[in-house]
Amino acid sequence: MKRIREPAVAGMFYPSSPQKLLDEVKTLFDLTRSETNIDNILGIVSPHAGYVYSGKIAASAFNILLNKNYHTVIIISPSHREYFPGISIYDGDAYKTPLGIVPVNKEVRQKLIDSGQFIFEGVQGHRAEHAVEVQLPFLQVILKDFEIVPIVMGDQSRQYVDELSKSIASSLDEKTLIVASSDLSHFYSKETANMLDSIVENHINKFDFDGLQKDLESGKCEACGGGAIVAMMKAAYIASKKNSKVLARGDSGDVTGDFSEVVGYLSAAVY
Known part of the structure:
Protein backbone atom coordinates (compact mmCIF):
# COMPACT_ATOMS: atom_id res chain seq x y z
CA MET A 1 0.00 0.00 0.00
CA LYS A 2 1.60 3.24 -1.13
CA ARG A 3 1.61 6.25 1.19
CA ILE A 4 0.58 9.30 -0.80
CA ARG A 5 0.48 12.80 0.59
CA GLU A 6 -2.91 14.11 -0.55
CA PRO A 7 -3.36 17.75 -1.65
CA ALA A 8 -3.85 20.01 1.38
CA VAL A 9 -4.52 23.38 -0.30
CA ALA A 10 -6.26 22.49 -3.59
CA GLY A 11 -9.30 24.74 -3.89
CA MET A 12 -7.61 27.38 -1.71
CA PHE A 13 -4.21 28.24 -3.15
CA TYR A 14 -5.00 26.89 -6.61
CA PRO A 15 -8.01 25.27 -8.37
CA SER A 16 -9.07 21.79 -7.25
CA SER A 17 -10.47 20.94 -10.69
CA PRO A 18 -7.74 19.28 -12.83
CA GLN A 19 -8.89 21.08 -16.00
CA LYS A 20 -9.17 24.49 -14.33
CA LEU A 21 -5.75 24.02 -12.73
CA LEU A 22 -4.16 22.98 -16.03
CA ASP A 23 -5.75 25.94 -17.80
CA LEU A 28 0.37 31.85 -16.38
CA PHE A 29 3.08 30.36 -18.58
CA ASP A 30 1.70 32.17 -21.64
CA LEU A 31 1.69 35.47 -19.74
CA THR A 32 5.31 35.10 -18.62
CA ARG A 33 6.93 33.55 -21.69
CA SER A 34 10.48 34.88 -21.91
CA GLU A 35 13.12 35.11 -24.60
CA THR A 36 15.76 34.68 -21.88
CA ASN A 37 17.57 31.39 -22.28
CA ILE A 38 19.70 30.31 -19.32
CA ASP A 39 21.78 27.16 -19.61
CA ASN A 40 22.99 24.89 -16.81
CA ILE A 41 20.20 25.88 -14.43
CA LEU A 42 20.76 24.24 -11.05
CA GLY A 43 17.96 25.95 -9.14
CA ILE A 44 15.14 28.44 -9.05
CA VAL A 45 13.49 30.57 -6.37
CA SER A 46 9.70 30.53 -6.53
CA PRO A 47 7.06 32.10 -4.26
CA HIS A 48 4.34 29.98 -2.63
CA ALA A 49 1.27 32.19 -2.18
CA GLY A 50 -2.07 31.57 -3.85
CA TYR A 51 -1.73 31.58 -7.63
CA VAL A 52 -3.93 34.67 -7.92
CA TYR A 53 -1.28 36.61 -5.94
CA SER A 54 2.09 35.11 -6.88
CA GLY A 55 1.32 32.78 -9.78
CA LYS A 56 2.78 35.04 -12.49
CA ILE A 57 6.03 35.50 -10.59
CA ALA A 58 6.27 31.75 -9.92
CA ALA A 59 5.55 30.99 -13.60
CA SER A 60 8.38 33.30 -14.67
CA ALA A 61 10.81 30.97 -12.87
CA PHE A 62 9.35 27.67 -14.09
CA ASN A 63 9.09 29.03 -17.64
CA ILE A 64 12.88 29.03 -18.03
CA LEU A 65 12.79 25.23 -17.57
CA LEU A 66 10.88 24.79 -20.83
CA ASN A 67 12.44 22.04 -22.99
CA LYS A 68 14.90 21.16 -20.23
CA ASN A 69 15.14 17.70 -18.74
CA TYR A 70 15.43 16.91 -15.02
CA HIS A 71 14.85 13.55 -13.38
CA THR A 72 14.91 14.79 -9.77
CA VAL A 73 13.56 18.02 -8.26
CA ILE A 74 14.63 18.83 -4.71
CA ILE A 75 12.06 21.24 -3.24
CA ILE A 76 13.13 23.13 -0.10
CA SER A 77 10.35 24.76 1.89
CA PRO A 78 9.95 26.58 5.20
CA SER A 79 7.51 25.23 7.78
CA HIS A 80 4.59 27.61 8.35
CA ARG A 81 2.45 25.49 10.64
CA GLU A 82 4.75 23.59 12.99
CA TYR A 83 8.17 24.10 14.53
CA PHE A 84 10.65 21.25 14.86
CA PRO A 85 14.44 21.19 15.05
CA GLY A 86 16.04 19.88 11.89
CA ILE A 87 15.04 19.12 8.32
CA SER A 88 12.20 16.76 7.39
CA ILE A 89 12.02 14.82 4.12
CA TYR A 90 8.62 13.26 3.49
CA ASP A 91 8.77 9.55 4.38
CA GLY A 92 6.00 8.41 2.03
CA ASP A 93 5.97 7.34 -1.60
CA ALA A 94 4.53 10.35 -3.42
CA TYR A 95 2.81 13.75 -3.33
CA LYS A 96 -0.48 14.19 -5.15
CA THR A 97 -2.09 17.22 -6.83
CA PRO A 98 -5.23 17.42 -9.00
CA LEU A 99 -2.86 16.88 -11.97
CA GLY A 100 -1.71 13.50 -10.67
CA ILE A 101 0.86 11.76 -8.52
CA VAL A 102 4.54 12.75 -8.28
CA PRO A 103 6.78 10.00 -6.87
CA VAL A 104 9.43 10.64 -4.22
CA ASN A 105 13.03 9.82 -5.19
CA LYS A 106 13.85 7.47 -2.34
CA GLU A 107 17.48 6.98 -3.36
CA VAL A 108 18.28 10.70 -3.15
CA ARG A 109 16.22 10.98 0.06
CA GLN A 110 18.35 8.28 1.65
CA LYS A 111 21.59 9.92 0.46
CA LEU A 112 20.58 13.20 2.10
CA ILE A 113 19.57 11.49 5.35
CA ASP A 114 22.83 9.52 5.46
CA SER A 115 24.94 12.63 4.89
CA GLY A 116 23.51 14.85 7.64
CA GLN A 117 22.82 14.52 11.33
CA PHE A 118 19.88 16.97 11.28
CA ILE A 119 18.13 15.52 8.21
CA PHE A 120 15.48 12.88 8.81
CA GLU A 121 12.47 11.30 7.11
CA GLY A 122 9.04 11.87 8.59
CA VAL A 123 5.73 13.70 8.23
CA GLN A 124 6.74 16.71 10.31
CA GLY A 125 6.16 19.82 8.21
CA HIS A 126 4.39 17.88 5.45
CA ARG A 127 0.90 17.36 6.86
CA ALA A 128 -0.72 20.68 5.95
CA GLU A 129 2.24 22.69 4.56
CA HIS A 130 1.50 24.49 1.29
CA ALA A 131 4.97 25.72 0.31
CA VAL A 132 6.06 22.43 -1.33
CA GLU A 133 2.65 21.59 -2.75
CA VAL A 134 2.03 24.78 -4.72
CA GLN A 135 5.25 24.26 -6.72
CA LEU A 136 4.14 20.88 -8.05
CA PRO A 137 1.49 21.83 -10.67
CA PHE A 138 4.01 24.14 -12.39
CA LEU A 139 6.53 21.29 -12.49
CA GLN A 140 3.90 18.81 -13.69
CA VAL A 141 3.09 21.04 -16.66
CA ILE A 142 6.63 22.14 -17.63
CA LEU A 143 8.60 18.91 -17.08
CA LYS A 144 8.12 15.37 -18.36
CA ASP A 145 8.88 12.42 -16.05
CA PHE A 146 10.45 13.48 -12.78
CA GLU A 147 10.61 12.58 -9.11
CA ILE A 148 10.77 14.89 -6.12
CA VAL A 149 12.57 15.15 -2.82
CA PRO A 150 10.15 17.25 -0.68
CA ILE A 151 12.10 18.94 2.13
CA VAL A 152 10.65 21.12 4.90
CA MET A 153 12.98 23.05 7.18
CA GLY A 154 11.56 23.14 10.70
CA ASP A 155 14.35 25.52 11.69
CA GLN A 156 16.24 27.75 9.24
CA SER A 157 19.14 28.74 11.48
CA ARG A 158 22.68 28.63 10.11
CA GLN A 159 23.68 25.14 11.29
CA TYR A 160 20.72 23.60 9.47
CA VAL A 161 21.23 25.69 6.33
CA ASP A 162 24.93 24.74 6.19
CA GLU A 163 24.26 21.04 6.64
CA LEU A 164 21.48 20.96 4.07
CA SER A 165 23.60 22.78 1.47
CA LYS A 166 26.51 20.35 1.88
CA SER A 167 24.23 17.31 1.81
CA ILE A 168 22.46 18.49 -1.34
CA ALA A 169 25.74 19.37 -3.06
CA SER A 170 27.05 15.86 -2.42
CA SER A 171 24.02 14.27 -4.08
CA LEU A 172 23.69 16.49 -7.17
CA ASP A 173 24.00 15.45 -10.79
CA GLU A 174 23.29 17.22 -14.08
CA LYS A 175 19.66 16.07 -14.07
CA THR A 176 18.81 17.48 -10.64
CA LEU A 177 16.97 20.77 -10.07
CA ILE A 178 16.56 22.59 -6.75
CA VAL A 179 13.47 24.71 -6.05
CA ALA A 180 13.71 27.12 -3.11
CA SER A 181 10.16 27.99 -2.04
CA SER A 182 9.94 31.43 -0.43
CA ASP A 183 7.91 34.60 -0.18
CA LEU A 184 9.55 37.85 0.96
CA SER A 185 8.44 40.48 3.49
CA HIS A 186 4.94 40.26 4.99
CA PHE A 187 2.37 42.97 5.80
CA TYR A 188 4.36 46.18 5.37
CA SER A 189 3.40 49.14 3.23
CA LYS A 190 4.40 48.76 -0.42
CA GLU A 191 7.14 51.36 0.08
CA THR A 192 8.67 49.54 3.08
CA ALA A 193 8.27 46.14 1.42
CA ASN A 194 10.08 47.40 -1.67
CA MET A 195 12.98 48.62 0.49
CA LEU A 196 13.25 45.29 2.36
CA ASP A 197 12.75 43.08 -0.67
CA SER A 198 15.27 44.96 -2.82
CA ILE A 199 17.95 43.87 -0.33
CA VAL A 200 17.13 40.21 -1.02
CA GLU A 201 17.07 40.93 -4.77
CA ASN A 202 20.50 42.60 -4.66
CA HIS A 203 22.09 39.74 -2.72
CA ILE A 204 20.72 37.19 -5.19
CA ASN A 205 21.87 39.19 -8.22
CA LYS A 206 25.36 39.40 -6.70
CA PHE A 207 25.34 35.70 -5.74
CA ASP A 208 26.07 36.88 -2.21
CA PHE A 209 24.58 34.14 -0.03
CA ASP A 210 26.72 35.09 2.98
CA GLY A 211 25.43 38.66 2.87
CA LEU A 212 21.86 37.42 2.45
CA GLN A 213 22.17 35.10 5.44
CA LYS A 214 23.62 37.88 7.62
CA ASP A 215 20.90 40.35 6.63
CA LEU A 216 18.18 37.75 7.25
CA GLU A 217 19.66 36.98 10.68
CA SER A 218 19.86 40.66 11.63
CA GLY A 219 16.36 41.44 10.35
CA LYS A 220 17.61 43.85 7.69
CA CYS A 221 15.49 41.91 5.19
CA GLU A 222 12.89 39.14 5.37
CA ALA A 223 12.06 35.95 3.49
CA CYS A 224 10.02 33.17 5.05
CA GLY A 225 12.06 30.66 3.05
CA GLY A 226 15.32 32.58 3.36
CA GLY A 227 17.09 29.49 4.66
CA ALA A 228 15.92 27.56 1.59
CA ILE A 229 17.31 30.24 -0.74
CA VAL A 230 20.66 30.37 1.06
CA ALA A 231 20.93 26.55 1.21
CA MET A 232 20.31 26.33 -2.54
CA MET A 233 22.88 29.04 -3.32
CA LYS A 234 25.49 27.44 -1.04
CA ALA A 235 24.89 24.05 -2.66
CA ALA A 236 25.30 25.70 -6.07
CA TYR A 237 28.56 27.32 -4.96
CA ILE A 238 29.94 23.95 -3.81
CA ALA A 239 28.88 22.51 -7.18
CA SER A 240 30.69 25.37 -9.02
CA LYS A 241 27.49 27.03 -10.27
CA LYS A 242 28.14 30.61 -9.19
CA ASN A 243 25.64 32.78 -11.06
CA SER A 244 22.20 33.93 -10.00
CA LYS A 245 19.68 36.29 -11.51
CA VAL A 246 16.36 37.68 -10.32
CA LEU A 247 13.72 37.12 -13.00
CA ALA A 248 10.73 38.96 -11.52
CA ARG A 249 9.72 40.74 -8.31
CA GLY A 250 6.45 42.20 -7.09
CA ASP A 251 3.94 42.07 -4.26
CA SER A 252 0.33 41.26 -3.49
CA GLY A 253 -0.64 44.92 -3.91
CA ASP A 254 0.04 44.61 -7.65
CA VAL A 255 -2.99 42.29 -7.75
CA THR A 256 -5.27 43.61 -4.98
CA GLY A 257 -4.57 47.34 -5.35
CA ASP A 258 -4.17 47.54 -1.55
CA PHE A 259 -0.71 48.96 -0.85
CA SER A 260 -1.09 49.35 2.93
CA GLU A 261 -0.10 45.75 3.82
CA VAL A 262 1.55 43.70 1.10
CA VAL A 263 3.43 40.41 0.80
CA GLY A 264 6.52 40.44 -1.39
CA TYR A 265 7.38 37.84 -4.04
CA LEU A 266 10.42 37.10 -6.18
CA SER A 267 11.60 34.53 -8.69
CA ALA A 268 15.20 33.82 -9.61
CA ALA A 269 17.52 31.36 -11.32
CA VAL A 270 20.81 29.90 -10.11
CA TYR A 271 23.07 28.53 -12.84
Missing part, protein backbone atom coordinates in the same frame (compact mmCIF):
# COMPACT_ATOMS: atom_id res chain seq x y z
CA GLU A 24 -4.59 28.38 -15.11
CA VAL A 25 -1.00 27.14 -15.12
CA LYS A 26 -0.85 27.22 -18.93
CA THR A 27 -2.26 30.76 -18.92
Whole structure:
Protein backbone atom coordinates (compact mmCIF):
# COMPACT_ATOMS: atom_id res chain seq x y z
CA MET A 1 0.00 0.00 0.00
CA LYS A 2 1.60 3.24 -1.13
CA ARG A 3 1.61 6.25 1.19
CA ILE A 4 0.58 9.30 -0.80
CA ARG A 5 0.48 12.80 0.59
CA GLU A 6 -2.91 14.11 -0.55
CA PRO A 7 -3.36 17.75 -1.65
CA ALA A 8 -3.85 20.01 1.38
CA VAL A 9 -4.52 23.38 -0.30
CA ALA A 10 -6.26 22.49 -3.59
CA GLY A 11 -9.30 24.74 -3.89
CA MET A 12 -7.61 27.38 -1.71
CA PHE A 13 -4.21 28.24 -3.15
CA TYR A 14 -5.00 26.89 -6.61
CA PRO A 15 -8.01 25.27 -8.37
CA SER A 16 -9.07 21.79 -7.25
CA SER A 17 -10.47 20.94 -10.69
CA PRO A 18 -7.74 19.28 -12.83
CA GLN A 19 -8.89 21.08 -16.00
CA LYS A 20 -9.17 24.49 -14.33
CA LEU A 21 -5.75 24.02 -12.73
CA LEU A 22 -4.16 22.98 -16.03
CA ASP A 23 -5.75 25.94 -17.80
CA GLU A 24 -4.59 28.38 -15.11
CA VAL A 25 -1.00 27.14 -15.12
CA LYS A 26 -0.85 27.22 -18.93
CA THR A 27 -2.26 30.76 -18.92
CA LEU A 28 0.37 31.85 -16.38
CA PHE A 29 3.08 30.36 -18.58
CA ASP A 30 1.70 32.17 -21.64
CA LEU A 31 1.69 35.47 -19.74
CA THR A 32 5.31 35.10 -18.62
CA ARG A 33 6.93 33.55 -21.69
CA SER A 34 10.48 34.88 -21.91
CA GLU A 35 13.12 35.11 -24.60
CA THR A 36 15.76 34.68 -21.88
CA ASN A 37 17.57 31.39 -22.28
CA ILE A 38 19.70 30.31 -19.32
CA ASP A 39 21.78 27.16 -19.61
CA ASN A 40 22.99 24.89 -16.81
CA ILE A 41 20.20 25.88 -14.43
CA LEU A 42 20.76 24.24 -11.05
CA GLY A 43 17.96 25.95 -9.14
CA ILE A 44 15.14 28.44 -9.05
CA VAL A 45 13.49 30.57 -6.37
CA SER A 46 9.70 30.53 -6.53
CA PRO A 47 7.06 32.10 -4.26
CA HIS A 48 4.34 29.98 -2.63
CA ALA A 49 1.27 32.19 -2.18
CA GLY A 50 -2.07 31.57 -3.85
CA TYR A 51 -1.73 31.58 -7.63
CA VAL A 52 -3.93 34.67 -7.92
CA TYR A 53 -1.28 36.61 -5.94
CA SER A 54 2.09 35.11 -6.88
CA GLY A 55 1.32 32.78 -9.78
CA LYS A 56 2.78 35.04 -12.49
CA ILE A 57 6.03 35.50 -10.59
CA ALA A 58 6.27 31.75 -9.92
CA ALA A 59 5.55 30.99 -13.60
CA SER A 60 8.38 33.30 -14.67
CA ALA A 61 10.81 30.97 -12.87
CA PHE A 62 9.35 27.67 -14.09
CA ASN A 63 9.09 29.03 -17.64
CA ILE A 64 12.88 29.03 -18.03
CA LEU A 65 12.79 25.23 -17.57
CA LEU A 66 10.88 24.79 -20.83
CA ASN A 67 12.44 22.04 -22.99
CA LYS A 68 14.90 21.16 -20.23
CA ASN A 69 15.14 17.70 -18.74
CA TYR A 70 15.43 16.91 -15.02
CA HIS A 71 14.85 13.55 -13.38
CA THR A 72 14.91 14.79 -9.77
CA VAL A 73 13.56 18.02 -8.26
CA ILE A 74 14.63 18.83 -4.71
CA ILE A 75 12.06 21.24 -3.24
CA ILE A 76 13.13 23.13 -0.10
CA SER A 77 10.35 24.76 1.89
CA PRO A 78 9.95 26.58 5.20
CA SER A 79 7.51 25.23 7.78
CA HIS A 80 4.59 27.61 8.35
CA ARG A 81 2.45 25.49 10.64
CA GLU A 82 4.75 23.59 12.99
CA TYR A 83 8.17 24.10 14.53
CA PHE A 84 10.65 21.25 14.86
CA PRO A 85 14.44 21.19 15.05
CA GLY A 86 16.04 19.88 11.89
CA ILE A 87 15.04 19.12 8.32
CA SER A 88 12.20 16.76 7.39
CA ILE A 89 12.02 14.82 4.12
CA TYR A 90 8.62 13.26 3.49
CA ASP A 91 8.77 9.55 4.38
CA GLY A 92 6.00 8.41 2.03
CA ASP A 93 5.97 7.34 -1.60
CA ALA A 94 4.53 10.35 -3.42
CA TYR A 95 2.81 13.75 -3.33
CA LYS A 96 -0.48 14.19 -5.15
CA THR A 97 -2.09 17.22 -6.83
CA PRO A 98 -5.23 17.42 -9.00
CA LEU A 99 -2.86 16.88 -11.97
CA GLY A 100 -1.71 13.50 -10.67
CA ILE A 101 0.86 11.76 -8.52
CA VAL A 102 4.54 12.75 -8.28
CA PRO A 103 6.78 10.00 -6.87
CA VAL A 104 9.43 10.64 -4.22
CA ASN A 105 13.03 9.82 -5.19
CA LYS A 106 13.85 7.47 -2.34
CA GLU A 107 17.48 6.98 -3.36
CA VAL A 108 18.28 10.70 -3.15
CA ARG A 109 16.22 10.98 0.06
CA GLN A 110 18.35 8.28 1.65
CA LYS A 111 21.59 9.92 0.46
CA LEU A 112 20.58 13.20 2.10
CA ILE A 113 19.57 11.49 5.35
CA ASP A 114 22.83 9.52 5.46
CA SER A 115 24.94 12.63 4.89
CA GLY A 116 23.51 14.85 7.64
CA GLN A 117 22.82 14.52 11.33
CA PHE A 118 19.88 16.97 11.28
CA ILE A 119 18.13 15.52 8.21
CA PHE A 120 15.48 12.88 8.81
CA GLU A 121 12.47 11.30 7.11
CA GLY A 122 9.04 11.87 8.59
CA VAL A 123 5.73 13.70 8.23
CA GLN A 124 6.74 16.71 10.31
CA GLY A 125 6.16 19.82 8.21
CA HIS A 126 4.39 17.88 5.45
CA ARG A 127 0.90 17.36 6.86
CA ALA A 128 -0.72 20.68 5.95
CA GLU A 129 2.24 22.69 4.56
CA HIS A 130 1.50 24.49 1.29
CA ALA A 131 4.97 25.72 0.31
CA VAL A 132 6.06 22.43 -1.33
CA GLU A 133 2.65 21.59 -2.75
CA VAL A 134 2.03 24.78 -4.72
CA GLN A 135 5.25 24.26 -6.72
CA LEU A 136 4.14 20.88 -8.05
CA PRO A 137 1.49 21.83 -10.67
CA PHE A 138 4.01 24.14 -12.39
CA LEU A 139 6.53 21.29 -12.49
CA GLN A 140 3.90 18.81 -13.69
CA VAL A 141 3.09 21.04 -16.66
CA ILE A 142 6.63 22.14 -17.63
CA LEU A 143 8.60 18.91 -17.08
CA LYS A 144 8.12 15.37 -18.36
CA ASP A 145 8.88 12.42 -16.05
CA PHE A 146 10.45 13.48 -12.78
CA GLU A 147 10.61 12.58 -9.11
CA ILE A 148 10.77 14.89 -6.12
CA VAL A 149 12.57 15.15 -2.82
CA PRO A 150 10.15 17.25 -0.68
CA ILE A 151 12.10 18.94 2.13
CA VAL A 152 10.65 21.12 4.90
CA MET A 153 12.98 23.05 7.18
CA GLY A 154 11.56 23.14 10.70
CA ASP A 155 14.35 25.52 11.69
CA GLN A 156 16.24 27.75 9.24
CA SER A 157 19.14 28.74 11.48
CA ARG A 158 22.68 28.63 10.11
CA GLN A 159 23.68 25.14 11.29
CA TYR A 160 20.72 23.60 9.47
CA VAL A 161 21.23 25.69 6.33
CA ASP A 162 24.93 24.74 6.19
CA GLU A 163 24.26 21.04 6.64
CA LEU A 164 21.48 20.96 4.07
CA SER A 165 23.60 22.78 1.47
CA LYS A 166 26.51 20.35 1.88
CA SER A 167 24.23 17.31 1.81
CA ILE A 168 22.46 18.49 -1.34
CA ALA A 169 25.74 19.37 -3.06
CA SER A 170 27.05 15.86 -2.42
CA SER A 171 24.02 14.27 -4.08
CA LEU A 172 23.69 16.49 -7.17
CA ASP A 173 24.00 15.45 -10.79
CA GLU A 174 23.29 17.22 -14.08
CA LYS A 175 19.66 16.07 -14.07
CA THR A 176 18.81 17.48 -10.64
CA LEU A 177 16.97 20.77 -10.07
CA ILE A 178 16.56 22.59 -6.75
CA VAL A 179 13.47 24.71 -6.05
CA ALA A 180 13.71 27.12 -3.11
CA SER A 181 10.16 27.99 -2.04
CA SER A 182 9.94 31.43 -0.43
CA ASP A 183 7.91 34.60 -0.18
CA LEU A 184 9.55 37.85 0.96
CA SER A 185 8.44 40.48 3.49
CA HIS A 186 4.94 40.26 4.99
CA PHE A 187 2.37 42.97 5.80
CA TYR A 188 4.36 46.18 5.37
CA SER A 189 3.40 49.14 3.23
CA LYS A 190 4.40 48.76 -0.42
CA GLU A 191 7.14 51.36 0.08
CA THR A 192 8.67 49.54 3.08
CA ALA A 193 8.27 46.14 1.42
CA ASN A 194 10.08 47.40 -1.67
CA MET A 195 12.98 48.62 0.49
CA LEU A 196 13.25 45.29 2.36
CA ASP A 197 12.75 43.08 -0.67
CA SER A 198 15.27 44.96 -2.82
CA ILE A 199 17.95 43.87 -0.33
CA VAL A 200 17.13 40.21 -1.02
CA GLU A 201 17.07 40.93 -4.77
CA ASN A 202 20.50 42.60 -4.66
CA HIS A 203 22.09 39.74 -2.72
CA ILE A 204 20.72 37.19 -5.19
CA ASN A 205 21.87 39.19 -8.22
CA LYS A 206 25.36 39.40 -6.70
CA PHE A 207 25.34 35.70 -5.74
CA ASP A 208 26.07 36.88 -2.21
CA PHE A 209 24.58 34.14 -0.03
CA ASP A 210 26.72 35.09 2.98
CA GLY A 211 25.43 38.66 2.87
CA LEU A 212 21.86 37.42 2.45
CA GLN A 213 22.17 35.10 5.44
CA LYS A 214 23.62 37.88 7.62
CA ASP A 215 20.90 40.35 6.63
CA LEU A 216 18.18 37.75 7.25
CA GLU A 217 19.66 36.98 10.68
CA SER A 218 19.86 40.66 11.63
CA GLY A 219 16.36 41.44 10.35
CA LYS A 220 17.61 43.85 7.69
CA CYS A 221 15.49 41.91 5.19
CA GLU A 222 12.89 39.14 5.37
CA ALA A 223 12.06 35.95 3.49
CA CYS A 224 10.02 33.17 5.05
CA GLY A 225 12.06 30.66 3.05
CA GLY A 226 15.32 32.58 3.36
CA GLY A 227 17.09 29.49 4.66
CA ALA A 228 15.92 27.56 1.59
CA ILE A 229 17.31 30.24 -0.74
CA VAL A 230 20.66 30.37 1.06
CA ALA A 231 20.93 26.55 1.21
CA MET A 232 20.31 26.33 -2.54
CA MET A 233 22.88 29.04 -3.32
CA LYS A 234 25.49 27.44 -1.04
CA ALA A 235 24.89 24.05 -2.66
CA ALA A 236 25.30 25.70 -6.07
CA TYR A 237 28.56 27.32 -4.96
CA ILE A 238 29.94 23.95 -3.81
CA ALA A 239 28.88 22.51 -7.18
CA SER A 240 30.69 25.37 -9.02
CA LYS A 241 27.49 27.03 -10.27
CA LYS A 242 28.14 30.61 -9.19
CA ASN A 243 25.64 32.78 -11.06
CA SER A 244 22.20 33.93 -10.00
CA LYS A 245 19.68 36.29 -11.51
CA VAL A 246 16.36 37.68 -10.32
CA LEU A 247 13.72 37.12 -13.00
CA ALA A 248 10.73 38.96 -11.52
CA ARG A 249 9.72 40.74 -8.31
CA GLY A 250 6.45 42.20 -7.09
CA ASP A 251 3.94 42.07 -4.26
CA SER A 252 0.33 41.26 -3.49
CA GLY A 253 -0.64 44.92 -3.91
CA ASP A 254 0.04 44.61 -7.65
CA VAL A 255 -2.99 42.29 -7.75
CA THR A 256 -5.27 43.61 -4.98
CA GLY A 257 -4.57 47.34 -5.35
CA ASP A 258 -4.17 47.54 -1.55
CA PHE A 259 -0.71 48.96 -0.85
CA SER A 260 -1.09 49.35 2.93
CA GLU A 261 -0.10 45.75 3.82
CA VAL A 262 1.55 43.70 1.10
CA VAL A 263 3.43 40.41 0.80
CA GLY A 264 6.52 40.44 -1.39
CA TYR A 265 7.38 37.84 -4.04
CA LEU A 266 10.42 37.10 -6.18
CA SER A 267 11.60 34.53 -8.69
CA ALA A 268 15.20 33.82 -9.61
CA ALA A 269 17.52 31.36 -11.32
CA VAL A 270 20.81 29.90 -10.11
CA TYR A 271 23.07 28.53 -12.84
